[in-house]
Amino acid sequence: MEAQKSATMTPRTNVASGRRSLGFEKTNLRYTPGQLTALRIPTSRRKPNTRNDIDPEQLAYIANIEWKLSYVTPLYKFRHTQLVLYSKQLSAFIVAEKQKGIAVEVGPEMGFKVVFSVVLGMTETDEDAETVFIKICSKPAFAVEGSAVKVVWSGWFTCVNGNLDYMRSLPSDFVSLPLFCTNGPESITALVKSWFTRMFDCYFGPLSLNSSILQWLGALWTECHPASNIRYLKLAWNLPTLPPLDISYTVHPQDAWNLWSSIRQNDSMEDGISIEEVRRFMKGLESHFFRHFRMHLSAGMLTRICTSLGSAHCDGTIKITGTQYITPVLMLLTECAQLKMPI
Amino acid sequence: MDAAAEALLRQTVRRIPSSKLNGVLGRWGCLSEAQLGSLESMQPKWLLCDNLISLCRENDLSMKHVAEVEMLYCIENPKRGMWYAYQMVETDDEAQSLELMHFRERFKAHLKDLIGHVSIKLKRHQDESVWIRIAWGDNFNRPNHLKPTYVMHHLQTPYVFVSGLTNKHKPLLFQALVLAAGYSSIKNAHLNGRCITALRDLLMRQYKQVFPSSCPKPLKESNPLPNPNIENEHAKLVEHKQRAAAEAFGYEDPPKLERATYKLETKYREHGNESLNGRDEPFRGVVKFTSSNLLESLKYCITSGMASTPLTPLLSSITQKGRNYFVIRDKGPSIASDTLGPDH
Numbered sequence: 001m002e003a004q005k006s007a008t009m010t011p012r013t014n015v016a017s018g019r020r021s022l023g024f025e026k027t028n029l030r031y032t033p034g035q036l037t038a039l040r041i042p043t044s045r046r047k048p049n050t051r052n053d054i055d056p057e058q059l060a061y062i063a064n065i066e067w068k069l070s071y072v073t074p075l076y077k078f079r080h081t082q083l084v085l086y087s088k089q090l091s092a093f094i095v096a097e098k099q100k101g102i103a104v105e106v107g108p109e110m111g112f113k114v115v116f117s118v119v120l121g122m123t124e125t126d127e128d129a130e131t132v133f134i135k136i137c138s139k140p141a142f143a144v145e146g147s148a149v150k151v152v153w154s155g156w157f158t159c160v161n162g163n164l165d166y167m168r169s170l171p172s173d174f175v176s177l178p179l180f181c182t183n184g185p186e187s188i189t190a191l192v193k194s195w196f197t198r199m200f201d202c203y204f205g206p207l208s209l210n211s212s213i214l215q216w217l218g219a220l221w222t223e224c225h226p227a228s229n230i231r232y233l234k235l236a237w238n239l240p241t242l243p244p245l246d247i248s249y250t251v252h253p254q255d256a257w258n259l260w261s262s263i264r265q266n267d268s269m270e271d272g273i274s275i276e277e278v279r280r281f282m283k284g285l286e287s288h289f290f291r292h293f294r295m296h297l298s299a300g301m302l303t304r305i306c307t308s309l310g311s312a313h314c315d316g317t318i319k320i321t322g323t324q325y326i327t328p329v330l331m332l333l334t335e336c337a338q339l340k341m342p343i
Numbered sequence: 344m345d346a347a348a349e350a351l352l353r354q355t356v357r358r359i360p361s362s363k364l365n366g367v368l369g370r371w372g373c374l375s376e377a378q379l380g381s382l383e384s385m386q387p388k389w390l391l392c393d394n395l396i397s398l399c400r401e402n403d404l405s406m407k408h409v410a411e412v413e414m415l416y417c418i419e420n421p422k423r424g425m426w427y428a429y430q431m432v433e434t435d436d437e438a439q440s441l442e443l444m445h446f447r448e449r450f451k452a453h454l455k456d457l458i459g460h461v462s463i464k465l466k467r468h469q470d471e472s473v474w475i476r477i478a479w480g481d482n483f484n485r486p487n488h489l490k491p492t493y494v495m496h497h498l499q500t501p502y503v504f505v506s507g508l509t510n511k512h513k514p515l516l517f518q519a520l521v522l523a524a525g526y527s528s529i530k531n532a533h534l535n536g537r538c539i540t541a542l543r544d545l546l547m548r549q550y551k552q553v554f555p556s557s558c559p560k561p562l563k564e565s566n567p568l569p570n571p572n573i574e575n576e577h578a579k580l581v582e583h584k585q586r587a588a589a590e591a592f593g594y595e596d597p598p599k600l601e602r603a604t605y606k607l608e609t610k611y612r613e614h615g616n617e618s619l620n621g622r623d624e625p626f627r628g629v630v631k632f633t634s635s636n637l638l639e640s641l642k643y644c645i646t647s648g649m650a651s652t653p654l655t656p657l658l659s660s661i662t663q664k665g666r667n668y669f670v671i672r673d674k675g676p677s678i679a680s681d682t683l684g685p686d687h
Contacts, residue, residue, distance in 0.1 A: 241643035243635045252627035259611065259626070262618040287613050288626060292605070292657055292671065299649040 042335070044274040048220050048328040050227070054121045056323075061133060061154065062119075063323045067181035068189070069207040069316040071337035072157065074174035075200035080130060083116035086199075090114045090134075093195045094188075111139040112152065124161035124331065127168075129175050131158040136188060153184030155192060160330040163338050178337035179330070180204065181318075207337055208316040211302035212275075219278040220328050221307040225257040228322055231308035235285065239300035247297070249289055253307075259284050344399050348406040351488045352399065355413045356392045364391070367419075371412045373404055410464055410488055414476045417493060418468050421539045424506055428534040428542050429517075431501040431526035441498055441525060443467055450475070450523035457515045462486040472497050479512050492516065495539060501526065502546050504539055533668035541598030545665040587652045588645040591659040597638035603667040605630045605657065610673055625672070638662070 091114040119131040133156040137149040157177035167176050182189045193204045209217075221230055233256040239245040263280045264273075286297050303314045309322030310329065318333070320326055359367055365383055368374060374382075378398050385391040399409070417423060447465045454461060460480030467473055475494040478486035492512065495504040503520060517529045536542050611619045611626035619626070634640040641658055644650040650658075661667055 239640070239644065239649055241634070241640040241647070241649065243640055245637070245640035245644065246631075246633045248631045248633075250629045250631075255611075255624075255626045255628070258622075259616075259619060262616055265618070284611075284613060284616065288607075288611060288628075289630065291612070292607060292609070292655065293630070293650070294655045295644060295650040296648075299647075 043276075044272045045216070045220070045328070045331075047271050047273060048224055048325045050324040054119065054323075054326070058117075058119045058133070059323045059326070061135070062156065062320065062326070064319065064321055065154075065183050066317050066319045067183055069209075069318060069333065069337075070180040070182065070193075070204050071178055071207045071340040072180045072196070072205075073203045073341060074170055074176045074178075075157075075196070075202050077173050078175040078177075078200050080118060080132070083118065083132070087114045087116045089199070090116075090192065090195050094136075094191055097191055113137045113139055113149070119156065119158075122158060122160060122326075122330070124327065125164065127164060128159045128162055129177050131156055132177065134192065136184070153182070153188040153192075155180065155182040155184070155189070158330060158334070160327055160334050162334055166338060166341065176338075178341060179207070179334050180337075205340060206316055207333075207340065209312055209314050209318075209336065211314070213332060213336055214302050214305045214312055214314060215278050215282045216275075216332055217310075217312050217329065218305045218307075219260065219273060219281055220332070221305075221309045221322075221325070222256050222260045222281070223273065224309060224322065224325050225253055225260075228309065228324065229253060230256075232306070234304070234306040235302065236304035236306075237297050237300045238303045239295075239297075245300075246303075247295075247300070248304075249285065251285065256285075344396065344404060345406070347485070347488060348399075348404075348409045349396055351406070351413060352396060352409045353392055354489060355409070355416060356388065356395065359416055361386075361388060363416075363420075367412065367416050368395075371408075371415060373402060373408050373412075374398060378402075406462075406488060410462065410476065410478065410491075413488075413491075414464055414466060414474065417476070418466065418474050421493070421495070421506075422537060423493075425535050425537060426495075426504050426506045426539045426542055427508070428532040428546055429503045429505060429529050430532040430546075431503065431521055431524060431529045433527040434501065435525050435527075439499060443473060443498060446473070446498060446523055450519055453522045454515065454519035457519060458512075460484065460486055462488065477512075477516065479509075494520070495543075496520075496524070497543075497547070498524075500547060502532065502543070503529070504542060506539075533666040535667065536600045536602070538599040541600055544598045545600075545662065548665070581646070584646045584648065584652060587654055588642040591645070591654050592638045592642045592662055597636075597642065597662070600637040600661070600667055601635065602631060602633045603637060603658075603661055604632075604669070606668075606670045608670065608672045637667075 091112070094112070094114070113136070115135045115137070117133045117135070119133050122131040123129075134154065135151055136153040138152050139149065158179050158181070159177045160179075162176055162178065170176060182192075196202055197204065218233060218235065222233055224230065230253045232250050232253055234248060234250040236246065236248040239247065260281055263277050263284065289295070289297060301314065305312050309325055310318065310320040312318045318329070320329055356364065365379070368382065369379055378401075382391055382394060382398070385394060450465070451463050454463060454477070458479070459482065462478040462480075464476040465473065466476075473496050475496070477492045477494070478488040478490075479492065480486035490507060492508045493506045494516070496502070505516070508516060521527065521529050532546060534542055534546060607628045607630060608625040610622070610624075613620070632641075638661065641650070641661075645652060645654060657669065657671065660669065
């Protein structure tokens with residue numbers, strides 16, 4: 001059933017013909033350092049819109065959980081129609097690794113179940129591959145019929161508004177799902193990654209969020225304030241003093257929005273946000289801080305940005321609470337992940 | 344020796360490092376020399392604990408005695424969670440000549456008037472501070488010794504330091520304290536931290552701000568082409584910054600604070616943003632500084648140039664006013680400088 005449904009949603013990009021070859025052996029992929037000249041973080045973005053067409057039940061798996069971010073190179077011969085098979089194979093792989101004596105914290109004497117599924121509708125363009133969600137549940141040895149299963153690990157691959165030029169340049173048989181989010185024990189994450197690496201000849205790397213991305217997120221969330229109260233805008237910096245100094249600045253939501261709209265109204269771009277506006281917004285907050293404390297926040301690093309719609313940390317973790325604004329966030333993260341792609 | 348006393352003894356022994364355990368038990372004075380000797384170098388800790396409990400049973404010790412050993416350790420190592428400072432106000436003359444015996448009796452009597460089931464212990468430490476340990480109970484429960492409130496107070500001063508106090512018991516403790524010490528009320532001193540000696544030093548101005556006549560020379564880097572003029576200018580600048588840092592936070596080892604909080608209720612006033620500058624409402628926000636040693640980090644900020652000199656009064660107020668919570672408001676409608684908000 002699952003497989004049939006997803007078959008219709010398999011992006012056409014995979015079978016399209018007549019695209020330019022990149023001219024490298026696919027085995028070289030993992031050895032190529034993440035350098036890319038064609039892709040850039042855009043200097044303007046669309047204003048965030050609310051989304052209601054994603055299944056709320058599936059969104060619930062994603063919301064309110066802190067995800068660790070990784071990027072992953074395109075998956076070779078990944079098929080959305082084969083998810084049931086993948087579930088069995090990954091499950092067998094974990095059992096085999098466990099028997100080899102590698103510590104896996106799925107539970108001491110418990111069985112477990114791997115479920116692959118598709119989150120429909122988490123795309124922006126027709127060329128985006130559908131999001132794949134993986135869940136590993138523990139099955140107690142003496143489970144009572146109907147008792148709730150415990151999810152010990154979950155992760156998902158997604159691509160929202162991926163760069164079209166890049167995706168079209170991929171050879172056929174490659175599926176680009178550049179953003180990989182995980183939650184659960186590191187040991188299981190490592191196992192899942194190693195299975196994907198072997199199965200689909202891909203490469204995983206950590207995805208950290210630089211201050212420019214965090215600033216974008218802060219502005220995108222603040223823009224949502226009139227429609228959905230953000231309750232607070234919290235920015236945190238770390239200054240490299242001895243011992244290290246953490247500074248957090250929590251701004252009243254209405255005042256943050258007033259500052260943002262005063263910067264916005266000068267600009268003519270009606271439904272877009274430019275990087276210039278984002279910079280001016282952050283500059284405005286930093287200079288208000290400087291007027292009081294005469295400290296240069298630019299000497300440190302922006303480490304965290306939070307509102308009630310979500311939070312993001314520079315080490316590459318993100319939590320999305322306001323699921324109606326999930327697409328702009330994922331678009332941004334997809335861009336970040338694609339910047340890491342070797343070319 | 345009932346189950347509650349046993350639980351407290353186990354918790355206390357768990358908390359004390361093995362190296363200090365024999366010393367603490369020796370000062371406790373409830374065990375004989377021979378008994379102490381039998382416990383010495385007993386490993387592992389749980390075995391020692393089991394033996395200690397059987398010795399306590401032998402000596403017929405009760406909760407009263409066990410609470411004492413916990414208090415003894417806490418006074419010597421007061422690093423258990425956050426300490427909050429309070430200041431008593433409007434003294435009568437009596438407070439200046441209050442004696443410990445008198446304070447002890449009055450405090451116990453007042454608190455027991457207010458709440459029935461309560462266990463109070465009072466002790467004077469070597470440095471003249473008075474330590475109070477309170478285990479709270481209620482009408483239906485015996486005092487909970489596992490979560491006691493600790494109070495530290497120097498007689499003849501208005502300051503009180505409290506740790507482990509719930510909101511429920513706050514009014515009871517404060518009323519008993521104020522009545523026993525001869526004051527009329529008590530207020531929040533807006534100072535908290537994990538290190539009680541730092542809080543005390545800051546509030547009682549025992550911490551010396553040193554104004555050095557000579558600064559230690561900055562480390563000279565080996566430079567292939569030295570330029571005396573540049574070095575001279577540089578050295579002057581470094582010296583200036585170090586002096587500014589020392590004047591604000593002391594020369595060596597500033598008191599150990601973990602955080603400072605500023606509630607900003609000032610207007611937004613930046614160039615090129617007329618629509619916000621014209622508003623009467625303040626630009627609200629909260630700024631928190633956190634570090635394992637906040638004043639040391641701030642000093643580093645100044646000497647390294649991450650903070651500009653002259654230092655803002657907002658930061659130097661931490662040591663000058665002995666507070667780490669401030670509300671910042673604009674002084675008047677037309678005055679540009681910041682002011683520290685009124686106490687509340």
